[in-house]
Each structure stands twice: as C-alpha cells, then as structure tokens.
Amino acid sequence: MAFISTGYNPEKPMENRITDIGPRDYNEFYPPVIAKNKGKWSHHEILAPGVLVHVADSGDEVYTVRVGGARLMSTSLINEICDIADKHCDGYVRFTTRNNVEFMVDAKDKLEPLKNDLASRKFAGGSFKFPIGGTGAGITNIIHTQGWIHCHTPATDASGTVKAAMDVLFSDFQDMRLPAQLRVSMACCLNMCGAVHCSDIAILGYHRKPPMLDHEYLDKVCEIPLAVSACPTAAIKPAKIKLDNGKEVKSVDVKNERCMYCGNCYTMCPSMPLADTEGDGIVLMAGGKVSNRISDPKFSKVVVAFLPNEMPRWPSMTDAIQRMVEAYAKGANKYERLGDWAERIGWEKFFEVCELDFTHHLIDDFRQQAYMSWRQSAQFKF
Amino acid sequence: MAFISTGYNPEKPMENRITDIGPRDYNEFYPPVIAKNKGKWSHHEILAPGVLVHVADSGDEVYTVRVGGARLMSTSLINEICDIADKHCDGYVRFTTRNNVEFMVDAKDKLEPLKNDLASRKFAGGSFKFPIGGTGAGITNIIHTQGWIHCHTPATDASGTVKAAMDVLFSDFQDMRLPAQLRVSMACCLNMCGAVHCSDIAILGYHRKPPMLDHEYLDKVCEIPLAVSACPTAAIKPAKIKLDNGKEVKSVDVKNERCMYCGNCYTMCPSMPLADTEGDGIVLMAGGKVSNRISDPKFSKVVVAFLPNEMPRWPSMTDAIQRMVEAYAKGANKYERLGDWAERIGWEKFFEVCELDFTHHLIDDFRQQAYMSWRQSAQFKF
Amino acid sequence: MAKHETPLLDQLETGPWPSFVSDLKFQAEKRAKNEEGIEFQMPVDVVEDLLGILELSFKHGRTHWKHGGIVGVFGYGGGVIGRYCDQPKNFPGVEAFHTMRVNQPAGKYYKTDYLKTLCDLWDFRGSGITNMHGSTGDIILLGTTTKQLEEIFWTLTHDMNQDLGGSGSNLRTPSDCLGQSRCEYACYDTNALVYFLTNEYQDELHRPAFPYKFKFKLDGCPNCCVASIARSDMSFIGTWKDDIRIDQDAVNKYVENDPAYPANAGAYKGSKDWGPFDLEKEVLGLCPTKCMKFENKKMFIDNANCTRCMHCINVMPRALKIGKETGLSILVGAKAPILDGAQMGSLLVPFLPVNPDNDYEEITEVIENIWDWWMEEGKNRERLGELIMRQGFQKLLEVTGIDPMPQHVSYPRTNPYIFWKEDEVPGGWERDVDEYRKHHQR
Amino acid sequence: MAKHETPLLDQLETGPWPSFVSDLKFQAEKRAKNEEGIEFQMPVDVVEDLLGILELSFKHGRTHWKHGGIVGVFGYGGGVIGRYCDQPKNFPGVEAFHTMRVNQPAGKYYKTDYLKTLCDLWDFRGSGITNMHGSTGDIILLGTTTKQLEEIFWTLTHDMNQDLGGSGSNLRTPSDCLGQSRCEYACYDTNALVYFLTNEYQDELHRPAFPYKFKFKLDGCPNCCVASIARSDMSFIGTWKDDIRIDQDAVNKYVENDPAYPANAGAYKGSKDWGPFDLEKEVLGLCPTKCMKFENKKMFIDNANCTRCMHCINVMPRALKIGKETGLSILVGAKAPILDGAQMGSLLVPFLPVNPDNDYEEITEVIENIWDWWMEEGKNRERLGELIMRQGFQKLLEVTGIDPMPQHVSYPRTNPYIFWKEDEVPGGWERDVDEYRKHHQR
Ligand code: SRM
Ligand code: SRM
Numbered sequence A, B: 001m002a003f004i005s006t007g008y009n010p011e012k013p014m015e016n017r018i019t020d021i022g023p024r025d026y027n028e029f030y031p032p033v034i035a036k037n038k039g040k041w042s043h044h045e046i047l048a049p050g051v052l053v054h055v056a057d058s059g060d061e062v063y064t065v066r067v068g069g070a071r072l073m074s075t076s077l078i079n080e081i082c083d084i085a086d087k088h089c090d091g092y093v094r095f096t097t098r099n100n101v102e103f104m105v106d107a108k109d110k111l112e113p114l115k116n117d118l119a120s121r122k123f124a125g126g127s128f129k130f131p132i133g134g135t136g137a138g139i140t141n142i143i144h145t146q147g148w149i150h151c152h153t154p155a156t157d158a159s160g161t162v163k164a165a166m167d168v169l170f171s172d173f174q175d176m177r178l179p180a181q182l183r184v185s186m187a188c189c190l191n192m193c194g195a196v197h198c199s200d201i202a203i204l205g206y207h208r209k210p211p212m213l214d215h216e217y218l219d220k221v222c223e224i225p226l227a228v229s230a231c232p233t234a235a236i237k238p239a240k241i242k243l244d245n246g247k248e249v250k251s252v253d254v255k256n257e258r259c260m261y262c263g264n265c266y267t268m269c270p271s272m273p274l275a276d277t278e279g280d281g282i283v284l285m286a287g288g289k290v291s292n293r294i295s296d297p298k299f300s301k302v303v304v305a306f307l308p309n310e311m312p313r314w315p316s317m318t319d320a321i322q323r324m325v326e327a328y329a330k331g332a333n334k335y336e337r338l339g340d341w342a343e344r345i346g347w348e349k350f351f352e353v354c355e356l357d358f359t360h361h362l363i364d365d366f367r368q369q370a371y372m373s374w375r376q377s378a379q380f381k382f
Numbered sequence C, D: 001m002a003k004h005e006t007p008l009l010d011q012l013e014t015g016p017w018p019s020f021v022s023d024l025k026f027q028a029e030k031r032a033k034n035e036e037g038i039e040f041q042m043p044v045d046v047v048e049d050l051l052g053i054l055e056l057s058f059k060h061g062r063t064h065w066k067h068g069g070i071v072g073v074f075g076y077g078g079g080v081i082g083r084y085c086d087q088p089k090n091f092p093g094v095e096a097f098h099t100m101r102v103n104q105p106a107g108k109y110y111k112t113d114y115l116k117t118l119c120d121l122w123d124f125r126g127s128g129i130t131n132m133h134g135s136t137g138d139i140i141l142l143g144t145t146t147k148q149l150e151e152i153f154w155t156l157t158h159d160m161n162q163d164l165g166g167s168g169s170n171l172r173t174p175s176d177c178l179g180q181s182r183c184e185y186a187c188y189d190t191n192a193l194v195y196f197l198t199n200e201y202q203d204e205l206h207r208p209a210f211p212y213k214f215k216f217k218l219d220g221c222p223n224c225c226v227a228s229i230a231r232s233d234m235s236f237i238g239t240w241k242d243d244i245r246i247d248q249d250a251v252n253k254y255v256e257n258d259p260a261y262p263a264n265a266g267a268y269k270g271s272k273d274w275g276p277f278d279l280e281k282e283v284l285g286l287c288p289t290k291c292m293k294f295e296n297k298k299m300f301i302d303n304a305n306c307t308r309c310m311h312c313i314n315v316m317p318r319a320l321k322i323g324k325e326t327g328l329s330i331l332v333g334a335k336a337p338i339l340d341g342a343q344m345g346s347l348l349v350p351f352l353p354v355n356p357d358n359d360y361e362e363i364t365e366v367i368e369n370i371w372d373w374w375m376e377e378g379k380n381r382e383r384l385g386e387l388i389m390r391q392g393f394q395k396l397l398e399v400t401g402i403d404p405m406p407q408h409v410s411y412p413r414t415n416p417y418i419f420w421k422e423d424e425v426p427g428g429w430e431r432d433v434d435e436y437r438k439h440h441q442r
C-alpha cells in the first residue's frame, strides 16, 4: 500500500492551495427539464406510491421515481445508481432531504422501464436495492445518525435499528393508506443529530448509567473545568482522588442521583464513558411534527421510557412502533398527524389504544417549565 | 371613649377562653326552601339579568335576585341588607363568591316586590345601592383587593379603580348580550390577592421603580438575609454602607437593572419602599379563565404594560377595558370566552381589533419557559 | 361637615355602580350623630380619617399604610392583619387600623340576626367598615385597635359561637361554591365538606406549623364557581364517573326552541339576539371531545370520551344531568405569581368518593400525606406548588402513594432527561472502569 | 471468505428494506477482488474490519469508537471528524477512520460524472463507504486516515471544484429543500439563496470565530421539507403577503371528484378508501383559521385571516396557488436538547423580500447583526437559542433593530414581571428616601 501523493506538499501547505470555493454550482446539476421550468411549475400529482409527476406552466412534465435506501452507502451502490441514471435519466439523479434517491425522466413513456429496472434490483441477501415508495400519506425513509458505525457516544445502533424498523414498516413505505404522512426518525444519543425531537415517531438511543470515572487518566486527557461546566444538572464537581496505588490525582466526582445520563460530560472528556450493555437502550418518542400545516410544529413526547438493546432486530422496539402506527391508522382522521390525533383523543387514550404503559418516567421534571405539561384542568378521560 | 371590657382578662388569657370552634354551622343559615331541597335541584333558569329560578325535583322553586355592590361595606349598608332580607326573605340572605348579594324568595309572587324595593334604593350621590344583574353572559362584580384603603404594598387603589371600571361596564352588568360570561378582576400589587391571573380581564397594580433603601434603619427594622432571599431575580446583596454622617451600617445593595419591582423585598423589609407617584400604575391582562368549560382553565396575558394612575377615574384604563369588551362583543362566537376568542383570531388580531399597542414589555423574558410563548411557527397573520 | 375635604373621592359618588364613597360618607355621618348612643371603642371620626387618608393617597398616588406590626389574639398565629397609618398626626382615627378575618359560613348563607349582631359588635369595637367578603372568603372586619382584638375575639367566641379565619403561614379559611344547596350541577356537598375540613383542621388554621400559607377551595363541579383551580393549594372539584343522564324529550324541546327550554338556562336573554338555538352548532360542535351525536331525534354521548367539561349540561340543564356516581378530583399547587410565576392546580387524584360516613377518610388521607411532606421538605415561604416544582411531580406521587397515570399530564415530557433510580437499572451504577477498558482501549 | 464472522449482522440481510449489511459485504468482496486494480490508500480490508467491529458492538451493545482526535486540513476549523477504534489490534483496517464532510450541492441534484469521480476518489483514498447524506446535509465520506485528508482535499478542490462542509464551532453546511427547481409551492429560490449564503460565508464556514455551531436551513414554504424550523439556528421559510390565487374552475373539479384532480395531489392513493372528496370537511373545516367559504360554487378566502399554513393548497394544488408577493420569514434559535432542552425556531422577521439583485441585502443584514451579537455575548458552546433565552427576546430585537410586534409571540407574557429601562420611567430610579419619608413616616 504505497502512499500516492496528489502533489500536496506538507512542508508548504499553502502552495497551490485552493480554499473557500464552496459546493458545486447547482446549475450544473439540474436536469434540462428542471433548468427550463424552474420557478414555473404549475402543479404535481402522486401517480402511485413513489411516483410523482410535476407539470410546468409550459406543459412540460417531469416524472420522479423515489426509491428508499440505507444512507450508509458504498461506492458500489452509488455507482449502480449512476448507471441507472445514465441509462434512464440522461445522467441526472437527486437525493431527498430524507435520504431517498430520486430518478427523474421527462416523458411518461420513460417511466415504466425505469420503474421496472429499479424494482428488479436486489441485494444478494434478498432485500430490495431500490424500493419505490416514500411519498404521500405513508411512511418514508428514517432520518438517522451514525450509531455504532462511527460515533463515540451512541447508546444504540443507528443503521441496525433503522433496518429493523423499516422492515416492519415496509408495506407503509409502499402504500399511502395512513391518515397523513408519518415521519420516523432516529438518533443514537441525546445530542440528537437526527433532530428527532419533532418527529411523528422517534427512536432515541439512551444511556441510563452515570459516567464511569477513569481517575488515573482524567486530568491528563481532559480539561476538568470543561467537564464540570458541561453538566446540565451540575452533578460534576472537581475532586482529589486517591488511586489504589496511593497516588493522589486531580479528577472529578459525580453525584449519581443528579445525573440524567446525557453524556455531555463524555463529549468533553473521554475519561468519563457511559456506555453499558444493560444500561443503554432505546427511548421512544411520538407526536412531533415539523410542517406548519394546519397545526404548529410541535415537539415529540416521550412515550416509552426505555427498551433494552435487543440486537440485531430490536423486537420490543419494532412492536411498540407497529402498535402506534396501527392505532394511528385506525383512529386518526384524514390529514391528521399523529401528534394532532393524540391531542385530540387525549394522551390518556393514546396510551390505551397503543397499549403502552405509562410510568413515572414520562412525567416531566426537567426545569421549571415541566409544570406546564402537568394536567392543569379538571378535564380528563377515565 | 372609655374602654369597656367583655370580661377578658389579659393577665389570664386562658381563663374561660373558647377557641377552635370554627365558623357557624351553615345549616343554621339555610333558608327553609334550600334546606328542604338541597341536593335535589332539578334545573334552573335565568329569568332576566340578575334574576334566577331554581326548580327542585319536589316542584319547589327558589327565586334569587342578585345585586351588585362594593364589597367595601359599612355596617349601615349591611343593616339595610338585613332589613330587606327581613322584609322579603324571612331573614335570609347570601353573598356570592364574587361579592354580590343574593336575596331569595320561595314563590314567584314575592319576586316583583323584592325587585322593586332593591332597584329603588340609591345612595345620596345618586348611585344604586342594589343594582340587579350580574348573571349569565354578562359582566358581574369585580373581584378585588384592598388597595389604598388598607394595604401597605399597593401600586394603585382597588375600590377606586373598581368603581371607575364598573361604572363604564354597568350596562353589561344589567345585560346578557356578551358571547359568554366576562370576568373582570383587580389586584393592587403582584401578590395578586385577587388571584387575577386567570381572569378574562385583569386590572393589576404595578410598580416600576426599584426599592428605595432606608439604609439608616434597614438593619434595625429588617432581617437582611430574609430581604436578600426574597428577591426572585437575586438583585439584592448584603452591603456595608457609609451614611452621610460617616457612620457605617449594615444594609443591602440593589442591582437596579435586575429588579422587576415585584415588591417582595418590601413585604419582608419595610425599609425598602417602592411606591412612587410616577412609577406606579396599572397593568392590564386579558384572556384568562377558570372554568373547565370547553377549554381548559388558562392564564391571563399582559396586554397593556403600563397605564399611569389617573385619579379618581382612571380614564385610560377604562377606555382600554371598554375597547376590549366591545371588540369581544363584536367578534366572538356564542359561548366563546375572551381568551378563546383571542386565541382563535390570533393575538396579533386581538391587538388590532382592540386598538392596543404592542410593546417589547409584552414579550415574555421571565425564566426559561418564556420561550414557549414566542411564536414557534411560520403561521401568523400580517 | 366632613372633617377632611375629599374632592377626588367625591367624583366617585356619581355613576350607577354602588359608590363606596357614598357609603363611607354616610357611615361617617351616622357615626358622628351616634343616634343610638354607642360607646364607641374606636375614635368616632375613624371613618372620616379613613376617607381623609384615602383622599391623600388619591392625591399622591401612593398608599399611606405602613407595614403591619405583629398583632393578634393570644395563641393564634393568624386571623388578624396589623396595620398602622404613616400620617398618624393628621389622621389619628386610623393610627392603628387592624383587620380581623372572621371565618365565613359555608356557601356564605346568613341569617340577618347573625349579621346584625356582627354589625353591632363592629360599630361598638371597630370602624364599622367591612369587606363582605375578602378574596379568600372571610368576613373582613376592617379597622380596629390592638386593645380591642381580644375583646372582639371574646365576643365572637362567647356570644356568637364564631371563630376567626386564617392568615399567616397556616391553613387559610377554606371556602366553597354554594354547591348542592342550590345548584343542580353539584357533584358533592361542598358546604358539608368545607365545614368538616375547617373544623377538622382548626389546629392547622390557628397555629402555624406550616412553611407558608395553605389554601383549600371546594368547587362542586368543573364550572369552578369558587375558582379553586386558580387559587388554592388544594382544589377539590366535583366530577362523576358514570354517564351523563339524558332526558331525550327535553333534548327535543331544546331543539324545537321551546321557550321553557332556553339555551344555557337563559344566560343569553340579553339585548343581543343570537337567533334560534342550534343544537349541532352550539352543543355538538363545541363539545371539546366531539363525543356527542344527535340522530333520529336521539342524543347519544360516548361517555368514555367525555371529559366532563360541563358545556352541554350548561347549555341544556333540563335535558342533561351529571352522572350518578359522583365524587371529586383533587388538584394541587395553585398560587399567585410571587416568586416563580403563577401556577394553576395540577391534577393529582382523578377521582375520590366523598363520604361523610367515614369522615371523608379518602380525602383526609391525601391531605395529610401532602402536609407531612410539605412540612418536612418545604422551605420557609415555599408554597406547595413550588415544592412540587422543586422536587418533581414524581415525588408528590410517591409521598401520596398514588400511581402515575397519563391523566396526570396533559402531555408526556418532551425532553428525554429522565432520572432513573439506581435499583431500576440492572447492574446498578457502580461499574469497574478497568473491566470496561479491557474491551475499550483508552 | 469474510474476515470476521458476523452472525448478528447477517440477520439484517433479510427483509425487504435495503440492507446496509449486504451492501457492506458486497463492497468488502469487491475491494478484496479489486478487479480494477486500484492502489488503495486505505487497508484493503477496511470494510471487513468495519463489519467486524460493528458485529462486536452488536454483541456488546456498546460502541467501539473512541473520541476523535483533532484532525483536519490545514487552515480549516472543520470539515473532518476524527475517529479511532478502541480495538485497533483486532481491527487494524479501521484503526483510524475519520470522516470528511463534503459540501453537497443545493437541492442535492447531481450529475453522475460528478458522483462517479467522487466514488473513484473514495475507493482510492478512503473506505469506499459513505453517507448519502448526513443529517446536516453534507455528503459524508466515512473513514479514512489522517495522512489522506490533505490529499483528498487537494483532489476535491483541484480536480472536482468542490469544497468541504462544516463541523466544529462554525457555520455548518447550509442546506435547503429543492424549492422552485421542482416544487410549485416554493416562495423563493432556495437553491440560489443557499448557494449564495454558502459562498458568501465561506470564512465563517471554515474558520471558527463562533462560540459554537451555527446552522442555516432554507425551506421554500411552510411545509418545511428540510425541517428548518426544528434544526437550524436560522431558518428561512418561504411565505407570501398577498392573496392565495384561486382557480374557481379547478375548485369545482375537485368538488366534482374529477379524477384528474385527486385530493392532496394523490397523496391518499393508497390501499385505504377514504371515500369521495368532501371540500367542506377536508378543506374548509380543517383550515386552522376557518377563513374560507364556498358558496354558489365559488371559493372565497379571507386572506387577512389566513396564516398561510399551506393546508388548502396542499389539498388542491391545481386550484389554489401561493400568492405573488413572495418572500421569506426568518425564525431563529432551533436546536437539539443538549443542554437546556430542545428549541424550535422562533419567529424573528415575519417577511423579507428575497432579492438576488442586491445580493440579498435585507437577509444578510439580519444574519450579520445576529452574528455580531452572538460572537460578542455568546458563551463558549452556547447556541444562539440559548443566548436568546439567556438575554431575552427583547435583546435580540434590539440588536437586529426590529420593532416588537404581536407576530413575535404566540401569546403575550402570562407573568407581569416586566423589566423597564430606567429612561422609560419618568423621574428615573434614583429617589430621595428622606423626601419620601416626609410623606410617609417610618
Ligand atoms: C423531496 C422532498 C424535498 C427535498 O428537497 O428533498 C419533499 C418533497 C415534497 N414535499 Fe415535503 N418533501 C420532503 C421532506 C419533507 C419534510 C422533512 C422531513 O420529513 O424531514 C417535511 C416535514 C415533515 C414533518 O412535518 O414532520 C415535509 C412536509 C411536507 C408537507 C406537510 C405534510 C403534513 O401533513 O404536515 C407537504 C404537503 C403535503 O404532503 O401535501 C409536503 C409536500 C411535498 C411535495 C408535494 C411538494 C411538491 O409540490 O413537490 C413534494 C412531494 C411530496 C411527497 O413526497 O409526498 N411536504 N416534507 C423531501 C422528501 C423526503 C423523503 O424522501 O421522504
Ligand atoms: C454526522 C452527523 C450525524 C449523521 O450521521 O448524519 C453528526 C455527527 C456528530 N454530531 Fe451532530 N451530527 C450531525 C448533525 C447534527 C444535527 C442535525 C442537523 O444539523 O440538522 C444536530 C441537531 C441540530 C442541532 O444542531 O441542534 C446535531 C446535534 C449535535 C450536538 C448537539 C448540539 C446542541 O447544541 O445541542 C452535538 C454535541 C456537540 O456539538 O458537542 C453533536 C455532535 C456530533 C459529533 C461530532 C459527536 C461529538 O460530540 O463529537 C458526531 C460525530 C459523529 C461521527 O462520528 O461522525 N451533534 N448534529 C450529522 C452531520 C452530518 C452532516 O454534516 O451532514
């Protein structure tokens, strides 16, 4: 494995250096029908799950086939996408904000060959490479994060939980039977890189044990004041610790009862790891949304305080998700998002119809605004 | 003015002492028709503003005439009430939770004489003694507090502002034209003894200057630690102060920029008075409610940040209140409380139709939950 | 001739609303005349000086009352509010002007003989000025001197069988809506329960053992006519568990706009014409849970989804009645804004029976559990609502032995910052970092 | 033969959803074969070791990645996330496994030649594994060694005219919905604006001068397809000021259930039959402001009361169109929960024109005013939303020179704890207590 240089010279890093050029100009990448009709689209229609047509004022049409996919993607797969785009779409392709892939053609007769081609491709293990779907009143791809594939703080895996969940939700990826769109998101720790806090259903990796303290190394590896100030609950204090070998070192002390396992200290200090086989697992949240349609955007609520990590398919998690989806499909009105439905029937009914337990963990006790979530009313359902 | 003793002997306070006997038994005070039909009422009807009939399962009826009144009441007036009750009501009378007086008769033919008697009585100055009204979809008596008649912390007067307000609202006391009941309340300082925080319209006495410090006396009169801890914004610190005469005394220091004039320090320490002719005045709040009917109980919102004390009739205040009442009367749906109306049309429209200014003071900045009141939505009206 | 000129106050004599100024002036005159020859124990011109000092406040825009000293009756921690004027030279009649809080009867029903006796006492030993009533509910006797306090208390207790109400850091005078005495909506007997609780807790009312004030208010139904949910540390609100009773014939009378069946019991008989009653729009359409139907002249309510908001019953009291399995909900923690912002009551107990036969055991148990906790943990001047905020709603459930349920929240927490107890987490919290490092190099 | 056994991961190869495990395995094999004879600059078995270490995590239920060291390209504060594995002996291929964030093009449109070049580069110098795309929007090239970073950067900039995206305490790669490129709802050209802002603020993107990260996201309309309101410090959401355009004929087509006019543009063409389209119920009845009417086959919208929620337009895109006077709203402060709880964006500017001709001056002014304040006042690791919370929304208005208006709040404050500025109060705050005491004795 011989090192091959581009010409970069580490001694003179500024030599011929190019910086601050930003991304490629989007104009280079627009398919011609898009470039021509941009800003002049008249309307669109979802012809079938995953298949859209947009009609321009000019009468031009663009047909889009949306396919799902793991966003953790090899170059082989990207090259395969390129091949398809070359074959059907004059070499253009796009990705959606939820990591689906969109193939566009400018005439209706190009649609069927494209769809057939996409639907026919499968991985060796039997799963689809390019399942068509993810539009309208259904379930689209799960926004997610790194998990065990790359990050240092996850409490669960991302790609694994997502694959497990999408497998059980698959029919709704290819259907549009739901009362409204239902967005599932996943983040593997409280940093919430998936910004799951406003999702219809959110899978959240969650620690439940305070950090371990690697006293011997802590002061060497970390800046103690940063670790101390990282803690939202002020659970961490600087401390002098006597090691087993009798040596006294500067380190920190964590008041375990005050800790809510956010991991922010670990972000600042590698000598405070939290990960634990039994402690870590999954929190489920539900009822958030982002769009301003009908109701305001809203936060997701914690509906399952903890589920253990059950590799590789997290059955307790997928069961709970399925129960929510089915109860929602059955109970909600047309155009009603999951959170709006839960509010309309009342959260007490939500727990009943979704067959979820209500535990003390679900009552807010974080900061003063917690009390706004308590029931300040004599109105409730038995 | 010779002192006349009851027999109480200050040397032997326990001699013949009676304590812990509580209030009088309500059973002694029920009119017979009430005692007989208690718990067996079938329904009621408001026959006219201020006049109710309750019908019992037994067929018995009780007619109630409700009259308004200043709750600041002389024994002369109470005796007059008693005379009326003796004349028409077999010596029974009651007061409502909003300081109205209710005269009850057990037969319809007793109603007109009672009403005529009540309506005919006036004070020398020309005002009604016993105006009939205060029921149904109208405005009833204003719940209020002490003000300048008795308390040490008020920022405005209670009886005076209430008289001024009720005079302009009087026709609605004797009418039931509004979309729903509209409750006006008054409290003369932030302690809010009138619990005005959940009223359709609230008049609130309000200081706007940090406390003066009577350094020379402070430590003698007050417990400094109590004063310090009384402050919700931690604006007060213990301090050593050099008086003009050169003497150094223990006292406190107030960081004026942190003070929001709540007066809690003054409650704990008389050497920190806040009252100020120009600083003090009135805040108007609106849109609160208490009942659980249709919507949950809700807090009132600050809609006018400040109006000066304009004795004796507070015209800016009564004007603003009238504008709100008229806009509400015009705009709200039947059964819709003022706050529900404001939420339905949006607070931006509320300010428009009520012709009230929106100033920076009306944006919440108290504690972290403030941000929940900011507009976290792309939905708004221009 | 008035002792003090009151040009500003005089302007409050006009206008239709009863003028407290006229009333005070009349009282001042009457006192000056003293036709009954009372041996006033307060200065005869007390009301004139009250008018005078009030006029001064109207002129200055500032109060002229000082902090009250600690005055009271022997052995009681409350019931009296001390008050002194800050201009005693000019207004000697109100130099000391303490108020006494007299515990009002349940439902605020009175016989005139009682009121007259009280007036006599107050003319004799006080200013002859009252508040009927104070915001908490008491009869407020406004203005007397320190020396009179014990005398008044003596007369109240010996001659009138009447005790003082609360003030200070103790149980405040409980108060109620009139309830079953005259209201068909009442789900329990508020008058009986308020009377019971007041007597049961006389010690807590008179002898401060609490960190701060504590208020009970009792509403017979969710209409909340005594505003308990907004202003009592413990709010008792009547409700029911079974079905709303429907009289179908009466429903149809409303639908037909029968004049004996006015919408909302006549509450809209004002100068505005709202047009004929429209069941669909006015009842079904406004039901917050949309759990009502009217088909083939029959009304149907899906009671499992009804939240007992009272709207339909309020609109059609002759057709719809509260259920038969009645009781009350308990909400806790309401308070005024100081210090941390106002709070509304939060639902703690969805339903309890109201049973006089066992001395309301189910209810007193909740009360006493809460007090034990609050007395143990509450800081000085910390209201119950603030303690719940500080220690968490979970803690409240623990100390009251109540299971958490979704009824406790209007929505579950939006943040995932959950505290776990060590014994809830397998393996506990103590772990061996060296063991961990075997699998995870530094 | 796979290098590591992966019995747990293997179970994720079944099921219909695309299996990342199958993809990784295929890639591992392909790399092992290396039919194209690439001179891999990363270990040939990097993907096998990635699978291996992931399997280990599946077994342990714990991650096996360590904190990233500070690695990057010269002169840039971000764009690279360092990562090392905590079992380098067993998985040497992923001992160092840094990611590079490549700034995606606006709207995420690509030509295949670009993507193929990128794949070639990544096969050559990296693991050949990517995220298409990261949550912020970047193309994530997942896994390379420190030494390769500058080389990759060189190729990207010299051969592909492509820069890195953001990470660290700086402007993060802005991202957008596809906007006018293919969406009839777009109120401005998101692709153009995101491209402009990204280029305009290259310095902020690459050279940290900020207290913490800062994110722009651009949505073309209130449907928020890039979720800007939930996850960007500054969220630009398209909107309009004038009237919704109505094509009355088309409205009637929807009412008649014309098959060319499916409800919500066909979004409900699934296995559930929702019955015929009902304008009254599905549009008028669900309009949050109830500002629509349909009478005599004519639709009427009271635009002054419309909050532009998009519902009616979404349901009937052929009949209703956004207005013509378009622009955007700016909301600020959204962020994930750490530390103080999640925040949503709060409306700061209700409406601004989007004007490329003056280089979007109105918009950049707001941005720069905010940055100046945040850089001055923001604490280390304090997001904009937290600063606004700490110093108050009023302060934000001050620094941006925006007048307070009711649009800024969803409801006015419920507490009366108002701060006044000294110069707003006549007479100021300094008073003479002795003067006061002349009127008010101690
Ligand atoms: C392609 C994409 C934009 C992009 O730049 O990539 C997109 C495209 C469209 N969105 Fe979206 N949305 C896209 C992400 C989103 C998101 C973001 C997200 O989920 O993270 C949202 C906010 C979700 C939320 O509220 O939680 C979103 C909320 C909407 C809505 C509001 C729906 C609602 O009921 O609240 C509409 C309106 C509608 O569906 O009628 C909409 C409508 C549309 C339309 C119909 C717009 C148009 O006229 O073309 C597009 C096709 C709809 C469809 O797929 O059914 N789009 N849309 C994104 C596709 C993601 C995917 O692969 O599944
Ligand atoms: C790669 C990515 C997740 C992904 O798989 O897509 C990611 C990965 C990390 N994020 Fe993130 N964040 C990513 C998008 C987000 C988002 C979503 C977004 O930008 O729309 C959020 C929530 C929105 C927000 O900014 O509030 C997000 C909120 C965080 C936070 C919490 C920040 C906060 O203020 O609360 C942290 C913690 C930190 O900064 O120390 C964090 C930190 C991290 C770190 C750097 C871990 C750390 O503490 O050092 C992660 C590195 C993982 C790795 O090994 O590659 N990441 N992070 C996303 C960036 C990809 C890209 O550039 O496209």
Ligand code: SRM
Residues within 6 Å of the ligand: B044, B046, B052, B095, B096, B097, B098, B099, B100, B134, B135, B136, B137, B140, B141, B143, B180, B181, B183, B198, B199, B200, B288, B289, B290, B291, B292, B293, B335, B337, C107, C176, C177, C178, C179, C182, C183, C184, C185, C223, C224, C225, C226, C227, C264, C267, C314, C315
């Ligand atoms: C007499 C009194 C109880 C008492 O023990 O003294 C009382 C009596 C009745 N109330 Fe009340 N309410 C009384 C204070 C209240 C209060 C407390 C307050 O305002 O401080 C409330 C809560 C107000 C709020 O929500 O802000 C109150 C909210 C209601 C409601 C709910 C109305 C609503 O639209 O929200 C009803 C139902 C109705 O009016 O149909 C109601 C209904 C009734 C009924 C119809 C009950 C009945 O069947 O007899 C009584 C006559 C109504 C009327 O006056 O129009 N009562 N009622 C109180 C009279 C006060 C007064 O003098 O004006």
Ligand code: SRM
Residues within 6 Å of the ligand: B144, B145, B146, B150, B151, B152, B191, B192, B193, B194, B195, B267, C081, C083, C099, C101, C131, C133, C134, C135, C136, C137, C138, C139, C140, C165, C166, C173, C213, C215, C231, C232, C334, C335, C336, C337, C338, C339, C383
């Ligand atoms: C007399 C009365 C007002 C009235 O005119 O009706 C009253 C008068 C005072 N209240 Fe009150 N409160 C009165 C009902 C209330 C209520 C309403 C209620 O009880 O329903 C409240 C709001 C509800 C609550 O308790 O939260 C109330 C909340 C306060 C507070 C704030 C307490 C808090 O926790 O925020 C204070 C301040 C304090 O306790 O130091 C206070 C303090 C005071 C003091 C003792 C002033 C002081 O700080 O020393 C006032 C004495 C005035 C005087 O000179 O007579 N008063 N006070 C009410 C009692 C009459 C009665 O017994 O019937």
Ligand code: SF4
Residues within 6 Å of the ligand: A145, A146, A147, A151, A152, A153, A154, A155, A187, A188, A189, A190, A191, A192, A193, A194
């Ligand atoms: S959510 Fe947490 S664990 Fe997952 S990628 Fe982001 S920082 Fe890492």
Ligand code: SF4
Residues within 6 Å of the ligand: A210, A211, A230, A231, A232, A233, A234, A235, A236, A254, A258, A259, A260, A261, A262, A263, A264, A265, A266
């Ligand atoms: S995990 Fe979070 S709460 Fe616990 S000690 Fe670390 S920073 Fe504090």
Ligand code: SF4
Residues within 6 Å of the ligand: B145, B146, B147, B151, B152, B153, B154, B155, B187, B188, B189, B190, B191, B192, B193, B194
């Ligand atoms: S509200 Fe304030 S000023 Fe008024 S009576 Fe109560 S404590 Fe006194």
Ligand code: SF4
Residues within 6 Å of the ligand: B210, B211, B230, B231, B232, B233, B234, B235, B236, B254, B258, B259, B260, B261, B262, B263, B264, B265, B266
């Ligand atoms: S008035 Fe209130 S905020 Fe101001 S110093 Fe006193 S206690 Fe603090």
Ligand code: SF4
Residues within 6 Å of the ligand: C177, C178, C179, C180, C183, C184, C185, C186, C187, C219, C220, C221, C222, C223, C224, C225, C226
């Ligand atoms: S609260 Fe209910 S029971 Fe009590 S008076 Fe009001 S309506 Fe009647």
Ligand code: SF4
Residues within 6 Å of the ligand: B294, C286, C287, C288, C289, C290, C291, C292, C301, C305, C306, C307, C308, C309, C310, C311, C312, C313
């Ligand atoms: S009480 Fe309220 S919730 Fe119940 S049926 Fe009547 S209107 Fe509906």
Ligand code: SF4
Residues within 6 Å of the ligand: D177, D178, D179, D180, D183, D184, D185, D186, D187, D219, D220, D221, D222, D223, D224, D225, D226
């Ligand atoms: S946010 Fe609006 S403009 Fe952008 S893609 Fe979605 S619907 Fe279209």
Ligand code: SF4
Residues within 6 Å of the ligand: A294, D286, D287, D288, D289, D290, D291, D292, D301, D305, D306, D307, D308, D309, D310, D311, D312, D313
């Ligand atoms: S955009 Fe929303 S608010 Fe406006 S008319 Fe349509 S549905 Fe109503």
